[in-house]
Amino acid sequence: MTQADLAVAASEPGPGVAVAVPAIAGRSPWRLAWERLRRDRVAMVSLVVIVLIFASAIAAPLVADLTGHPPDAQFRETGLTPDGLPKEPSAEFWFGTDDLGRDILVRIAYGARISLLVGVVATVLTIVVGVIVGLAAGYYGGIIDTVLARAVDVVLSFPFLLFAISLVSVTGPSLWVAIIVISMFSWASVARIVRGQVLSIREKEYVEAARSLGSSDARIMLFDVLPNVLAPVIVYSTLLIPIVIVTESTLSFLGLGVPPPTPTWGGMLDESTAYYRQAWWFVVFPGAALLITTLAFNLFGDGVRDAFDPRSDRLTAG
Amino acid sequence: MELLEVRDLHVSFPTPDGLVQAVRGVDFTVRAGTTLSIVGESGSGKSVATQTITGLTRGARVTGEARFDGDDLLKMDGEALRRIRGKQIGMIFQDPLSSLHPYYTVGWQIAELIREHENGTSKAQARARAVDLLKLVGIPYAERRVDDYPHQFSGGMRQRAMIAMAMAMNPRLLIADEPTTALDVTVQAQVLRVMRRLQVEFGTAIILITHDLGVVADLSDDVVVMYAGRPMEKADRREIFYSRHHPYTEGLLQSIPVPGHRVRLTPISGQPPSLVTPPPACPFHPRCPYAFDRCHQETPPLRPVNMSPTHLSACWLPLDPDGRVQARDELHRRRSGSTGEGARTDATSVTAAPSRTATSQPSAGA
């Protein structure tokens, strides 16, 4: 018996008892999950951090205005030591400057835009492709499944970095190439997860019931199967975003991502490698931004998973 | 002789939605060599009660006492309890796969259990005992099948293997939690026969937890009927079936078809209660056709029915047969007189109101 059962049995008059009960809007499984999530303090703190990161990305021009330092502006006079080295954090440059005398604080704020843009867009793309493929493979089975499953195997065994390097050597590095490369290599795991879920849901009696009503395949997939695979997909996407962000940073670090001078966290880390002995802030602040972002998403993802986990929802009595 | 005496057992589980009060004050006694059946529907607390006694409810708040041979099981530490479980108390469950390990042969598992509780038994001896036990519970070709893995057994054979395992140490008490619920009737008959034979042969006491009144009629001496964590009625088997007192017991018996007598069933109206906020006073009063004012004000204690020391009922209706019948008829009359036909209705009689139904269906050709 689930808690919901217990709770309802309490509030409900027996059938046939013609008492007018005020219309009760049901608590959907989504809302129940959200209510559980709200009680999870770690997840809530992570969510606040994520919101702050988004806010700083959106407010990046504001930061630039307030400091008076555009992201690409090089302050050779004020931003570099007489030796031409980066300057440590000060009242003017809170997070210090980089090797070209640019304001690291402003560049981190702008870098957040790239990281989040790639993180969100690539994740959405990944999920859409993965869900469609997984749904089709799991629901139809047979040849469709075999073909798609092989495609997934091929993608998962492809050497990701080699492919990325060779692709960039053809197209040249850009934001969209990064997004496409990342999505191309991530959808397969989503497809696998979705396919596994669909296989078990396909056997549920409610799917059989829908078929016995004469529902079309499209309708069954849309109304009966999809909503029930969404929970694990949502959990997976919150955990996928940080992976994508790190991957984007890695690509930028290797010079395969968004080309300079656009500020990206990976790119900044790349530029800092020559100076980490002299200028700790050059490494630490972009690194910390990356770490805090991925940590926040990961902790939030854990909370989402716990909120959706049916096991925490059950108790045995009887 | 009393083998197990449970007194005033309370079990509750803290959950995010509140405290689930699974068992709220249960007493029962198991006499050596007899069968006590605990009957109830889902959520009645019948399984939780015995799981608590054997230390299998984790995270529960437990009060009360359970004296097994004089020692309180609820006060024992895990190690002492583990020694009693398996050796003195055997257990079988609805799902045999929950106690058979899939990666070891059935015989190995039984032999290992024997060797764990009996130092100095050789492997060969233990294996021979395992074969004997499998024969005892009616596994065909036991010498060969002792080396099979659980998945090679059918459902009924697995259940029998689990009984063999539970009986390996010749325990004095066997707790059987819905042992035949997942089985077909012909296999159920086999398993019940095995249990009955073991009881006769070894004098094992049995606690049988079930929702199936047919199984109760077959294999029990004493019966406890539970509802919402409380005992409603306690009596010996015949009294429960032929002179029950409690309206819940009556409701249960009227809910099942009687072979050969095709009359409309009389279900218990309404739905099972919440265990987080159980109904006050008598928990059955919201569904009871005979409930009156006192039933929702005061909790009825178990009282002897008809002066019988063995037949107890937690109900405020008069305890002598004539008084009970009169009181019920009187209540029934008053109810139907004051609130009209539909006052006490099982849900299905809603359909008897024709006004609603005429428009509710799309016509076939629409």
Place this chain on the structure above:
Amino acid sequence: MSARIPITTDSRREPSGEVLLRARDVVKHFPVGGRSLRGMPRDMVHAVDGVSLDIYRGETVGVVGETGCGKSTLARCLTRLYDLTSGTLEFEGQDISTLSRREMRPFRRHMQMIFQDPYGSLNPRRRVGSIIGEPFAVHGLADGADRKRRVQQLMELVGLNPEHYNRFPAEFSGGQRQRIGVARALALRPKLIVCDEPVSALDVSIQAQIINLLSDLQAEFNLTYLFIAHDLSVVQQVSNRVMVMYLGSVVEVAPADPLYATPRHPYSAALLSAAPVADPDLAESRERVVLMGDPPSPVHPPSGCRFHPRCPKALPDCSEMDPVLEPRLGDGPEHLAACHHPLADDERLPVGGAVEAGIPEEES
């Protein structure tokens, strides 16, 4: 004090003579155990192996049998949720045995199913209103306010509070969920409802509620039921006729009362005698036939009569010849049994019996 009020007229309806659904030699095999190199399935589960049945308008046909006897598969064949391996199906005289899914759609309105699992048969992520309204949506019969009104009428009809239209299945108890399933099956006012173990997952007191509900609805809407259950007393309670299945085939079919009183097939007799009764005196007085062993695997069913390896009356001819389903020992055309050595009226099946030594080995 007895609240068991005998009703003067039998709660079961008198069926018309008109055949609603006619099944002839329905066969359903499932491949198991992978395929050989040539792509041919290695083995077949003979889930349903040649079942013929007429269901008359207004009657309730009960189907009993143990796990794996093929009763649920048969239900799904008759409603064309599964494609038949062979055999024919006629619904109101029209052959539906090979119709495509699209061609089946108009027939779907007339034949609905009620499922066993009140938890698994309702999509947990849809509101009750949307679940019960789905038939209208699929067949484009009503939408918006009209659909809501009809759904609420259905909810009231099955004893649910219409105010709970917006709730989710998780917020209902098992019995209420089964009512939701009944309302959904009833929405299009079908002619035939196939009930696959509709009460087995419910608590005893709730079972009776659902049984009464189904019989009231049948009376009101002149429904025809195929009622599948493993609980023999429940089947006797609701059925006009009862069909006993064993390993994919019908061993006996007869009006309920004669079948329960004088079963001809030893398997029917054994099944009846094994069923527990909630009456201590009766339980003690009757002799129980305890069948030995378990049903053999449906992958390699025994030759001849499929019951012969467990049958206390089996003789050599039982393993050689397939018994025909026909009236035995002077029974009327209504009472058919597939047995070479049927039980006479007062004959008792040997208790325990001959099979103790020869328990069939299963696949091991």
